Amino acid sequence: MEKISLYQILYQKxxxxxxKGEYNxxxxxxxxxxxxxxxxxxxxxxxxxxxxxxxxxxxxKQQGKGSIVQQLNKGLKLLSIEGTTAAFEGEKFYSxxxxxxxxxxxxxxxxxxxxxxxxxxxxxxxxRLRTIESRNVIYEKTYITNKxxxxxxxxxxxxxxxxxxxxxxxxxxxxxxxxKIRAINADKHVAKLLQVLxxxxxxxxxxxxxxxxxxxFVYSLVxxxxxxYYIQDLF
Amino acid sequence: MEKISLYQILYQKxxxxxxKGEYNxxxxxxxxxxxxxxxxxxxxxxxxxxxxxxxxxxxxKQQGKGSIVQQLNKGLKLLSIEGTTAAFEGEKFYSxxxxxxxxxxxxxxxxxxxxxxxxxxxxxxxxRLRTIESRNVIYEKTYITNKxxxxxxxxxxxxxxxxxxxxxxxxxxxxxxxxKIRAINADKHVAKLLQVLxxxxxxxxxxxxxxxxxxxFVYSLVxxxxxxYYIQDLF
DNA sequence: ATTTTTAACTTGTAAATACAAGTTATTTTA
DNA sequence: TAAAATAACTTGTATTTACAAGTTAAAAAT
Numbered sequence: 001m002e003k004i005s006l007y008q009i010l011y012q013k014x015x016x017x018x019x020k021g022e023y024n025x026x027x028x029x030x031x032x033x034x035x036x037x038x039x040x041x042x043x044x045x046x047x048x049x050x051x052x053x054x055x056x057x058x059x060x061k062q063q064g065k066g067s068i069v070q071q072l073n074k075g076l077k078l079l080s081i082e083g084t085t086a087a088f089e090g091e092k093f094y095s096x097x098x099x100x101x102x103x104x105x106x107x108x109x110x111x112x113x114x115x116x117x118x119x120x121x122x123x124x125x126x127x128r129l130r131t132i133e134s135r136n137v138i139y140e141k142t143y144i145t146n147k148x149x150x151x152x153x154x155x156x157x158x159x160x161x162x163x164x165x166x167x168x169x170x171x172x173x174x175x176x177x178x179x180k181i182r183a184i185n186a187d188k189h190v191a192k193l194l195q196v197l198x199x200x201x202x203x204x205x206x207x208x209x210x211x212x213x214x215x216x217f218v219y220s221l222v223x224x225x226x227x228x229y230y231i232q233d234l235f
Numbered sequence: 236m237e238k239i240s241l242y243q244i245l246y247q248k249x250x251x252x253x254x255k256g257e258y259n260x261x262x263x264x265x266x267x268x269x270x271x272x273x274x275x276x277x278x279x280x281x282x283x284x285x286x287x288x289x290x291x292x293x294x295x296k297q298q299g300k301g302s303i304v305q306q307l308n309k310g311l312k313l314l315s316i317e318g319t320t321a322a323f324e325g326e327k328f329y330s331x332x333x334x335x336x337x338x339x340x341x342x343x344x345x346x347x348x349x350x351x352x353x354x355x356x357x358x359x360x361x362x363r364l365r366t367i368e369s370r371n372v373i374y375e376k377t378y379i380t381n382k383x384x385x386x387x388x389x390x391x392x393x394x395x396x397x398x399x400x401x402x403x404x405x406x407x408x409x410x411x412x413x414x415k416i417r418a419i420n421a422d423k424h425v426a427k428l429l430q431v432l433x434x435x436x437x438x439x440x441x442x443x444x445x446x447x448x449x450x451x452f453v454y455s456l457v458x459x460x461x462x463x464y465y466i467q468d469l470f
Numbered sequence: 471a472t473t474t475t476t477a478a479c480t481t482g483t484a485a486a487t488a489c490a491a492g493t494t495a496t497t498t499t500a
Numbered sequence: 501t502a503a504a505a506t507a508a509c510t511t512g513t514a515t516t517t518a519c520a521a522g523t524t525a526a527a528a529a530t
Contacts, residue, residue, distance in 0.1 A: 005483060031510060042485050044279075047511090055290050060411050060445070063511045064492025071413075176295050178305075181466035183418040183436040183459075201418040201436035206465075210295075224418075230441075231416035240513060266480060277515050282481085298481045299522025 006041050011049035013039075018058050018069055028066035029059060057234025070234055078205060078231050084130060084140055084222065092133060094159060098193070099127035101153045103146055110143075111180070111206040112219055119215050120146040124153065129193060137229055139193045143219040162218075172216065177209040186223075194225045203231065241276050246284035248274075253293050253304055263301035264294060292469025305469060313440060313466050319365060319375055319457065327368060329394060333428070334362035336388045338381055345378075346415070346441040347454055354450050355381040359388065364428060371429045372464055378454040397453075407451065412444040421458075429460045438466065 014029065023029070030038065035046045050067055053059040059067045078084060104125045106114050123143045130138035142162065144152075148170070155165055166172040184204045191198045205222040224231065249264065258264070265273065270281045285302055288294040294302045313319060339360045341349050358378045365373040377397065379387075383405070390400055401407040419439045426433045440457040459466065 007483075028510095033510080044486090045484060048483085051286070057413070061511065062492080064494080064509085066493090066510060176469075178292070178467070178469045181416075181438065181468060182461040183438040185420075185434070185436045199420070199434060201420045203416065203418040203438070226417040232413070233416060234413045235411060242513075263480095268480080279516090280514060283513085296481065297522080299479085299524080301480060301523090
């Protein structure tokens with residue numbers, strides 16, 4: 001079992017409390033001193049946990065007053081270290097596998113530069129469609145470095161988090177990442193999948209996720225129809 | 236003169252070093268112990284400064300190895316606490332005032348809910364166009380709470396940062412914020428300003444910036460042509 | 471010359487302590 | 501009763517100390 005630090009335990013508990021709705025927007029979390037008592041830790045440890053909640057936009061702090069819970073889940077949280085499955089927390093959504101994971105060559109003119117010697121000469125590719133309330137909202141193509149990934153192509157990812165699967169079966173953890181964000185006009189293919197008119201404006205994210213494995217990345221190309229679900233960013 | 240803490244001084248110096256190009260991508264910053272010696276501060280103070288650089292994507296850390304400089308300025312940094320002027324750092328850009336700051340009523344159906352009693356019954360509005368290398372890239376409409384803002388409408392903001400002006404003359408500091416991100420098809424008005432075809436896909440950001448003043452916000456509606464300059468996000 | 475072991479670095483986690491500065495509640499004064 | 505002053509809370513900043521865990525360099529062994 002992977003070792004988890006005290007501040008990470010506290011961070012997760014507080015985050016879950018917020019996500020579950022135990023606080024309303026504007027409410028104060030317990031004070032730093034109260035959290036020290038409740039969890040038998042010291043103030044720097046509490047502050048480390050709170051700092052992460054602040055960085056992720058769950059909370060903001062006001063000197064002399066407290067840690068104020070910010071609004072949640074009014075938009076999709078795609079702009080974070082979490083995968084698209086986590087971005088839908090609190091929403092009724094479905095994830096459909098359009099193309100099962102299969103081994104392919106890296107596409108030509110890939111949206112990130114690939115070091116095929118260090119990474120792999122080919123990759124595992126899969127395509128998914130995310131649906132909220134009968135609306136196809138996100139179309140996502142994922143490319144994974146094909147290194148030490150036995151039997152991955154047999155994994156069933158329907159309605160499951162790719163990141164959690166990588167972690168559970170392969171001990172691969174996402175540690176950070178980068179993305180390029182653009183607006184594009186839907187071509188025939190993407191328009192059909194997202195059930196919008198050709199030329200409709202879509203958000204396109206080109207994501208590169210770093211992992212705890214050396215030279216091992218997860219790349220995603222995400223098309224998002226933002227008509228009914230905008231992307232939310234807190235900072 | 237406003238008091239600035241030790242970790243903030245260190246953070247700014249390191250950040251400037253990175254932005255100026257004193258490091259290449261992949262380079263290591265001086266170690267935490269080295270920074271302690273150089274700046275005569277203790278390790279928690281150094282770590283606080285580094286933590287902010289990590290949060291903003293300038294640096295990532297690897298246990299046992301060091302603080303690794305990440306790539307910079309390959310995209311516009313609009314997804315952060317900084318204003319759009321800061322997003323252009325390292326680029327040759329111009330900021331043109333299309334509509335001088337003037338006092339107007341809050342628009343109907345404003346993209347954020349306004350509490351006119353707590354905020355103000357009207358606001359200061361201005362419109363700017365940002366240009367990189369002869370390309371109109373960003374069109375921005377800004378709405379500022381009209382409270383204790385004497386002579387703001389006479390300020391010259393051409394090629395200047397709004398946030399820095401607010402800070403210098405009104406002691407107003409941006410402390411955080413939120414934004415909704417959508418892709419929209421350009422209408423006639425915006426298409427003309429950004430010099431693109433009607434229907435072209437644009438990024439639209441609806442931003443609400445929090446400040447150190449109670450019930451005082453800065454709202455922006457940002458249209459961005461991402462054809463040549465994508466938005467970059469590190470996380 | 472190569473491999474293994476050890477040393478010396480690095481960041482990560484955590485506690486203890488102290489004071490500054492902001493907000494709110496309570497007490498005192500007019 | 502209202503205003504001012506004070507107390508008690510809050511977060512912000514900073515130091516000191518210690519050990520865990522990862523990476524790299526140097527030394528020792530083969």
